[in-house]
Amino acid sequence: GQQVMQIPQYQHVQEGEDFTTYCNSSTTLSNIQWYKQRPGGHPVFLIQLVKSGEVKKQKRLTFQFGEAKKNSSLHITATQTTDVGTYFCAGRRGSTLGRLYFGRGTQLTVWP
Amino acid sequence: DAGVIQSPRHEVTEMGQEVTLRCKPISGHDYLFWYRQTMMRGLELLIYFNNNVPIDDSGMPEDRFSAKMPNASFSTLKIQPSEPRDSAVYFCASNTRRLNTEAFFGQGTRLTVV
Numbered sequence: 001g002q003q004v005m006q007i008p009q010y011q012h013v014q015e016g017e018d019f020t021t022y023c024n025s026s027t028t029l030s031n032i033q034w035y036k037q038r039p040g041g042h043p044v045f046l047i048q049l050v051k052s053g054e055v056k057k058q059k060r061l062t063f064q065f066g067e068a069k070k071n072s073s074l075h076i077t078a079t080q081t082t083d084v085g086t087y088f089c090a091g092r093r094g095s096t097l098g099r100l101y102f103g104r105g106t107q108l109t110v111w112p
Numbered sequence: 113d114a115g116v117i118q119s120p121r122h123e124v125t126e127m128g129q130e131v132t133l134r135c136k137p138i139s140g141h142d143y144l145f146w147y148r149q150t151m152m153r154g155l156e157l158l159i160y161f162n163n164n165v166p167i168d169d170s171g172m173p174e175d176r177f178s179a180k181m182p183n184a185s186f187s188t189l190k191i192q193p194s195e196p197r198d199s200a201v202y203f204c205a206s207n208t209r210r211l212n213t214e215a216f217f218g219q220g221t222r223l224t225v226v
Contacts, residue, residue: 033214042203043155045214088155090215098143098162098209104154 003027004091006103014111019076021106023089032065032072033100035088043088079110118204118218125225130192133221136185137206145215146179146189147203155203161187162209194225 005024013019023032031050035043047056049065049072056063062075072089086107090100117136125131137144145160159169164181172179176195181187191198201222205215 035214042217042220043205043215044217048214098207099145099157099160099168100215102147102155102157 003093003101004089004103006089006106008106009104010107010109012109012111013079015081016078019079019083019108021074021087021089021108023072023091023103025070025091025101027093028069029091030069030094032069032089032091034063034072034074035090035102036085037088037105038085041085076108079108081110081112084108084110116204116206116216116218118202118221120221121219123221123223125194125223127195127225128193129225130190131194131198131223131225133189133202133204133223135187135189135204135218137187137204138216139185141206141208141216142184143207143209144181144187145205146187147205148200149203149220150200158189191223194223196225199224 007022011019031048033048034046036046037043047063049056049063052069053067054065060077064073074087076083086105088105089103092100116138119134123131142163146158148156148158156171158171159179160167161181164184176193177191179189201220203220204218207213207215
């Protein structure tokens with residue numbers, strides 16, 4: 001079954017508005033990664049979170065890893081048209097460190 | 113390194129034909145993954161290898177799909193016979209557990225079965 005749930009599946013925002021996507025795992029994760037896929041492109045790594053409660057920032061993007069290491073979020077402040085794409089979370093479990101469990105992704109559309 | 117290289121980039125074939133997708137992982141990576149992406153099902157893991165050995169093929173849809181990794185620098189995903197419902201983008205990705213790094217994806221193969 002689905003190992004990592006991600007919501008929402010779609011999000012449409014006006015340029016300048018904020019955006020958040022959420023991931024939730026049924027099991028504790030050893031780490032979680034986030035990827036971005038531009039339309040017509042392939043998933044590209046953004047960041048990895050490892051520690052419980054960790055927060056990382058990349059310019060307008062803020063990534064959080066929950067205290068229980070079962071959930072994560074990506075928040076974009078003041079979206080721009082260049083943020084358009086699908087954002088995936090992907091978690092690793094301790095027993096199968098090589099494999100990433102991908103969420104379904106959130107497809108972000110930004111209206112100018 | 114040129115990254116993960118997939119070929120062909122696009123493939124259009126008739127139903128019933130055999131299709132072979134190819135992947136060259138990044139040198140030194142010991143994990144290789146095959147994914148299928150569709151609008152309906154998202155990004156699905158089909159199979160993955162560690163040190164050229166298939167570890168989990170539970171995502172392979174049915175017996176028409178097979179994957180091989182004869183050496184550390186090459187893998188194939190074969191569909192025989194192909195069906196229209198196999199139309200999708202197929203991604204290959206590689207990474208290494210040693211550094212617990214991210215997965216590097218190839219550009220993908222867009223398969224259309226008519």
